[in-house]
Amino acid sequence: DTVLTQSPALAVSPGERVSISCRASEGVNSYMHWYQQKPGQQPKLLIYKASNLASGVPARFSGSGSGTDFTLTIDPVEADDTATYFCQQSWNDPPTFGGGTKLELK
Amino acid sequence: EVQLVETGGGLVQPGRSLKLSCVASGFTFSSYWMYWIRQAPGKGLEWVSSINTDGGSTYYPDSVKGRFTISRDNAENTVYLQMNSLRSEDTATYYCAKDLIRRVWAFDYWGQGVMVTVSS
Numbered sequence: 611d612t613v614l615t616q617s618p619a620l621a622v623s624p625g626e627r628v629s630i631s632c633r634a635s636e637g638v639n640s641y642m643h644w645y646q647q648k649p650g651q652q653p654k655l656l657i658y659k660a661s662n663l664a665s666g667v668p669a670r671f672s673g674s675g676s677g678t679d680f681t682l683t684i685d686p687v688e689a690d691d692t693a694t695y696f697c698q699q700s701w702n703d704p705p706t707f708g709g710g711t712k713l714e715l716k
Numbered sequence: 717e718v719q720l721v722e723t724g725g726g727l728v729q730p731g732r733s734l735k736l737s738c739v740a741s742g743f744t745f746s747s748y749w750m751y752w753i754r755q756a757p758g759k760g761l762e763w764v765s766s767i768n769t770d771g772g773s774t775y776y777p778d779s780v781k782g783r784f785t786i787s788r789d790n791a792e793n794t795v796y797l798q799m800n801s802l803r804s805e806d807t808a809t810y811y812c813a814k815d816l817i818r819r820v821w822a823f824d825y826w827g828q829g830v831m832v833t834v835s836s
Contacts, residue, residue: 645823652827653823655824664824696761706763707762
């Protein structure tokens with residue numbers, strides 16, 4: 611299975627820019643997607659196919675990358691962005707998720 | 717407004733069975749692939765199963781293959797997950813999710829989730 615590696619946690623101040631990385635153990639083309647999950651809630655799709663903004667998602671969120679290295683950027687970060695962010699690949703079978711990056715606001 | 721509502725969770729003994737349901741509304745259910753994804757307490761996400769639009773093709777990871785069965789009733793806008801021979805490691809919140817775009821396998825709407833606890 612394709613392993614997706616994410617940093618466990620990040621802490622940033624409101625108004626700053628943050629980049630959350632996801633590295634795949636093998637190439638996933640552009641089939642990388644990003645989700646936001648707040649405590650006690652279901653995940654929410656933010657970015658699909660590496661760089662496409664999902665419907666209703668603020669333009670503060672953006673995605674980039676291809677192959678094995680991908681980045682979710684939030685600029686500027688707002689207090690409401692406190693959450694865990696998961697990447698997910700769907701190029702290789704089975705689809706897999708990263709372990710998540712918990713974003714905390716200072 | 718798209719809504720996905722899961723039901724059927726609960727406490728079950730190892731080796732027993734449970735069937736989850738997910739009722740969909742707010743979109744043309746029969747036009748979309750549907751998925752089940754689970755999350756063990758305090759852990760990450762794991763894809764559990766997929767079903768195509770007419771129910772003729774289904775997919776599973778090795779961890780549940782042969783034990784879980786996904787199905788759908790397009791007349792009732794409902795997707796099901798039949799779980800047999802349950803194990804303690806199946807304990808998780810189970811989400812049903814809707815396909816964003818065919819063949820992309822990204823999940824644009826998720827239900828609120830239903831908890832399944834496997835314990836004696």
